[in-house]
Amino acid sequence: MANTSQKIGFLAPWRNMLLWKQIVIALVLGVITGVLLHATGNQAIAGMIKNIGTLFLSLIKMLIVPLIFVSLVCGMTSVSDMARMGRIGLKAIVFYLGTTAFAITIGLALGLLMQPGAGIDLSAAAAMEPKTSPPFIQQLIGIVPKNPVAAAADGNVLQIIFFAIMFGLAINLVGDAGKPVREFFEALNSVVLKLTEIVISFAPYGVFALMAWVAGTYGLDLLLPLGTVIAALYIGCILHALFVYGGLVSVFARLSPVRFFQGIIEPQIVAFTSTSSSGTLPVTMTAVQQNLGVNRSVASFTLPLGATINMDGTAMYQGVAALFVAQAFGIELGMSEYVTIILTSTLASIGTAGVPGAGLVMLSLVLTSVGLPLEGVAIIAGIDRILDMARTSLNVTGDAACTVLIAKSEDQIDLEAYDTPHVLKTPDVSRA
Numbered sequence: 001m002a003n004t005s006q007k008i009g010f011l012a013p014w015r016n017m018l019l020w021k022q023i024v025i026a027l028v029l030g031v032i033t034g035v036l037l038h039a040t041g042n043q044a045i046a047g048m049i050k051n052i053g054t055l056f057l058s059l060i061k062m063l064i065v066p067l068i069f070v071s072l073v074c075g076m077t078s079v080s081d082m083a084r085m086g087r088i089g090l091k092a093i094v095f096y097l098g099t100t101a102f103a104i105t106i107g108l109a110l111g112l113l114m115q116p117g118a119g120i121d122l123s124a125a126a127a128m129e130p131k132t133s134p135p136f137i138q139q140l141i142g143i144v145p146k147n148p149v150a151a152a153a154d155g156n157v158l159q160i161i162f163f164a165i166m167f168g169l170a171i172n173l174v175g176d177a178g179k180p181v182r183e184f185f186e187a188l189n190s191v192v193l194k195l196t197e198i199v200i201s202f203a204p205y206g207v208f209a210l211m212a213w214v215a216g217t218y219g220l221d222l223l224l225p226l227g228t229v230i231a232a233l234y235i236g237c238i239l240h241a242l243f244v245y246g247g248l249v250s251v252f253a254r255l256s257p258v259r260f261f262q263g264i265i266e267p268q269i270v271a272f273t274s275t276s277s278s279g280t281l282p283v284t285m286t287a288v289q290q291n292l293g294v295n296r297s298v299a300s301f302t303l304p305l306g307a308t309i310n311m312d313g314t315a316m317y318q319g320v321a322a323l324f325v326a327q328a329f330g331i332e333l334g335m336s337e338y339v340t341i342i343l344t345s346t347l348a349s350i351g352t353a354g355v356p357g358a359g360l361v362m363l364s365l366v367l368t369s370v371g372l373p374l375e376g377v378a379i380i381a382g383i384d385r386i387l388d389m390a391r392t393s394l395n396v397t398g399d400a401a402c403t404v405l406i407a408k409s410e411d412q413i414d415l416e417a418y419d420t421p422h423v424l425k426t427p428d429v430s431r432a
């Protein structure tokens with residue numbers, strides 16, 4: 001008995017710590033462990049540790065379909081004003097497209113300034129098959145699911161969003177007869193949220209494992225030759241987050257940007273380590289509602305949409321990478337090529353799935369559009385994971401910024417909750 005209480009006493013500071021602090025500690029410990037494993041030639045152990053990370057990622061992915069569907073249906077039934085729903089959708093799309101174009105411009109500017117491709121010879125790289133995207137009209141038609149169950153099974157987020165909106169709308173339209181269904185979804189929503197909370201409490205262990213694996217696999221030596229590409233993207237992501245999102249939050253929403261960044265630290269770190277914005281969605285949903293006080297009716301709509309179509313980090317990466325390839329091959333780009341890169345990167349980022357490495361596949365599309373050699377993709381592939389970490393983190397930050405902005409403009413944010421420091425803690429399931 002004494003032994004058990006001693007053990008619990010020893011763990012108490014950790015268990016009582018706020019979740020974001022646990023995650024930051026796990027991140028740092030993961031890097032240290034990975035670097036040590038790499039330096040001592042123990043990459044295999046890093047590979048084994050990765051399994052814990054994979055387990056954590058599977059747990060959060062498990063939540064995506066029920067979370068999007070249930071919370072969006074509840075979001076729909078909680079707004080009686082359909083015109084408002086349409087307005088929120090329009091604002092989200094304008095925000096998402098506008099900031100994306102901005103992000104690529106920053107990427108291109110940094111690529112021109114920092115010259116990441118100077119002094120690198122790509123001619124020995126392997127040939128790659130270009131990726132082509134389906135015509136735009138086909139993509140639009142594809143949003144309507146022929147079979148909602150298949151859409152859920154495939155995890156097709158846009159199709160799930162579409163079906164959930166229609167379903168919620170129908171519940172509203174039937175009025176009183178739909179009341180039991182509405183109440184059922186409300187109850188289901190509480191259960192799904194509890195489940196999310198439990199899964200998120202494993203984040204520190206998942207983050208530790210994923211970091212140890214990345215640092216253990218890559219070590220520090222691979223980073224040096226392509227260091228300028230990495231630096232350009234990381235600087236770009238930080239600038240975009242601080243000035244574009246921070247600026248929009250403080251100027252347009254008149255809210256504290258410091259509190260905004262504090263409130264989304266958990267999803268940022270989970271995105272950074274998981275490199276999947278769709279996978280991070282449950283964490284983003286929880287943080288934006290609980291830490292920043294955003295009403296569910298906004299968050300349940302703008303976040304899943306953003307995780308699917310809003311990828312500012314990915315778009316910026318396309319810009320930096322395209323310039324890297326052009327410079328490495330000594331190819332001059334003119335104004336029309338830059339405009340083409342901005343347009344295709346925006347489209348490519350919309351079409352990119354929020355899963356690890358998807359941006360790399362879409363890069364071939366951007367390179368092809370301006371006639372750049374696809375061999376560049378092979379070199380970028382070597383460091384893609386490290387680039388993916390930064391761009392996914394920015395992608396998720398953009399979704400959260402848009403959500404806060406819209407919630408403020410629609411008066412759907414609890415300002416007291418926004419101004420209250422962090423609330424997310426590891427839930428005590430033992431007492432539940």
Ligand code: ASP
Pocket residue numbers: 275276277278311313314352353354355356357358359360388391392395
């Ligand atoms: N991994 C990114 C995301 O999930 C997509 C990409 O590869 O750019 O947001």
